[in-house]
Amino acid sequence: MKLEDLRVVDLSVFLPGPYLTMTLADHGARVLKIEPPGGDPGREIGPRVDGETVFFRNTNRGKESLVIDLKDPVGRERLLKLCDEADVVVETFRPGVVRRLGVDYETVSARNPGIVYCSISAFGQDGPYRDRPAHDLAVEALGGAISINEGQDGTPAIPGIPAADMLSSLQALSGVLMALLRRERTGRGDYLDMSMHDAVLAAYPNVVGPVFAHGRDPVPKHERSMGGSAFYRIYATADGRHIVLGGQEAKFVRNLLSALERPDLAVLCEAGPGPHQAPAITFLSETFVRRSQAEWVEWFAGRDICFAPVKRISEAFDDPHAQHRGMVLGGGATRQIGPAIKFRHEPARPRLSVPRLAAEAAEGNEVGA
Incomplete structure (x- = not known):
């Protein structure tokens, strides 16, 4: 498969990072999910089937799990050794945390200059909002998305899709693949500073017209793509x-x-x-x-x-078209969402297994093995 020789160390939790690394795993990458004692919070979010939450299953299939306490010097050195042999590192800590833990890009790249290191955070690694805590909804609010997600009564509502999470995940996936292509040509890795807030702002090409052209905010009930058109x-x-x-x-x-x-x-x-x-x-x-x-x-x-x-x-998932396109994997209560990236000559081969928490790092289980 396209990514079968790619080795990924996944330090991320919740949605943006895990979805990115699962996509890499679907296309052949070996992804080692590094979890803190207690595990990824996604293991406890939402309905549970056969011991795993549906949310965790649909963001972490095909990975291997390894519990490492990064606050422990032994654990930190173990992680750095994994990164020595890895191609990609993905982390979603708040800015500054990986530096305090001693597993930041500067430390990792000094040992492995070819590493592609991706940080995904709410507002990026610099700027006035850098240290502000936020998840998807707050980022969408600060990015203006909530203000235009309103009904005809003018009241904003919570979007049904976690747009900031998913947009930043897909932007980060694109960035990681571009950095890997560059590395093929130069031998050097790179650092990606991915902001959920940036990803929301970047999603406005067909919305920002009134703002940039006329200096006014969109009026959703009157705008072309928000209800101001009969069609x-x-x-x-x-x-x-x-x-x-x-x-x-x-x-x-x-x-x-x-x-x-x-x-x-x-x-x-x-x-x-x-x-x-x-x-x-x-x-x-x-x-x-x-x-x-x-x-x-x-x-x-x-x-x-x-x-x-x-x-x-x-x-929508029972629709014959979705079934035909392979957007539903497996059957019954353990169904999973299929990969959206469709290659003709080498399609994804998602492994539906879900990593158990605290899986033993048996000999040969390390990323570089």
């Missing part, structure tokens, strides 16, 4: 469920409004987002609420319109 919006159906229209191109607008015998409303929708689209929004709201979600799914079938039913998560 980019959530609508209720007769059975208390919902559907969405998710494409504002003229052809989609005219296809739907013509089918509903209101082509006169197309001109409003083609004039850009904003309050002037209210008549179209009202018409579509009154139309969609007359039938059930299932009836609208049937009605839209075969029509060239960006439409989708709002599915529950259980429905």
Whole structure:
């Protein structure tokens, strides 16, 4: 496999770091998960099946576990020896902690100049917020994401996806792979300072227009991709469920409004987002609420319109398309989320085993063995 010779020392906990290193493991890397006495907190978060939480299983499959107390000099030296033979180190401590523990990039790279060392933190290794404690929600709030995640009543809500966690994890994955490519050419590793806050701000290409162009904040209910367009919006159906229209191109607008015998409303929708689209929004709201979600799914079938039913998560994973794409691994209560990176010639081969806490470091279990 692509990464079968890659050796990774994983010092991370919770979500961003473990998801990154699990992705590497899915594609062949050998990942040694270094856990503190007591283990990764993810082992205790959420529902548990067969002794492991679903959360931990879906962020740590295919790894090997080793408990090391980094506050103990013997443990610290043991970790440094592992890093001597490793290609990648990933850590998610608060800034300054790895330096105090004596396992920071400077120490590791002095012994192993080829190491790619990735630190993921809430706000990065420098700046005014460097030492501020935060998880996903607080980072999204400070990054502005919560302010635009609001309903038509103008009240912000907690996003259903941990955007700061996942965006920073995927950005860090990209950075690690770029650094490894550079190392192939130069022989030198590198240090990645990945900030969850940076990752949120970097995710605004289609949102920041009003801010940069006009010096004003987006008004979600009037903006193109947040509900200010009749054709980019959530609508209720007769059975208390919902559907969405998710494409504002003229052809989609005219296809739907013509089918509903209101082509006169197309001109409003083609004039850009904003309050002037209210008549179209009202018409579509009154139309969609007359039938059930299932009836609208049937009605839209075969029509060239960006439409989708709002599915529950259980429905999304049971969907035939998700099954076909391999996004569900295993069966029953121990199912896992499949890898999203799809290679044609050398696809991922995720190992569904989950590392036991305090697994004995038997001879040959070290990363460099």
